[in-house]
Amino acid sequence: MKHTTNYTDTFIEVAEDCPVSKAQIPPEKGIKTLADFQYEKIIKNPYIFSSDDIIFEWYAIKNDITETEKQEEWEKFFSKGQACLRTSPLAKRYGFGIHHNSGGKVAVFPVESEEYQKFMENSSITKVKAMRSKRK
Template sequence: MKQHTTNYTNTFIEAAEDCPVSQAQIPPEKKEKTIASIQYEKLIKNPYQYSSDDIIFECYAIKNDISEHEKQKEREKFYSKGQPCLRCSPLAKKYGFGFHHNSEGKVALFPVESKEYQTLLNDSSVTKAKAMRSKRK
């Protein structure tokens, strides 16, 4: 079975062009955890610990109540089809964050107003990609 991936290396995903905020906002708490809040918690507490695939599958596993012992099999099934990458994340589209993927493909989260965000934007050795827009032009 072919395995797809959402991982990038040495790439910075900028906040979307039509992102409504100029300063990053923490996703609001809701009764059920949202994709944005799961991604935020994982990445804020553990910069450069997870790959994009780890984060995206973990959200899927939490949302679909997948048990620990089923995870490996379910992950293979999940990535047998292409999946949307972090360019589609609400954190980059709506909440004002950028994602940096290091040379090992591990991800960290940076608020748009941070020094690190600006440094990454201006670093010519890092590939840039914009997050998906919420609305068509």
């Protein structure tokens, strides 16, 4: 059975305990972090990649998976459930909402932006909150 992290027509709101009220670009820390990678991949390529694409690409980078191994590793990776973009530091820590369009492709929007507000007011889009960083 193939699992997926993709949503369609869904907006991931920032987490309830997100520490910022205005979106922040993840700071450079010398080594590329998950937040850096997701931010660069999505901000430069809005609605080009799905959640599965982004999550697997990070896994491939972290595990030195070659181009020739990718298809087989993709099958193995998604044979089990994986954390979706509701766990992304962009939505949990840095103040970005993540929109999945009807084709399952993603783009990010700063919490203070007009676009973010439009998604929040659009009743035809499913809304889910990003995961909290801390337990209640």
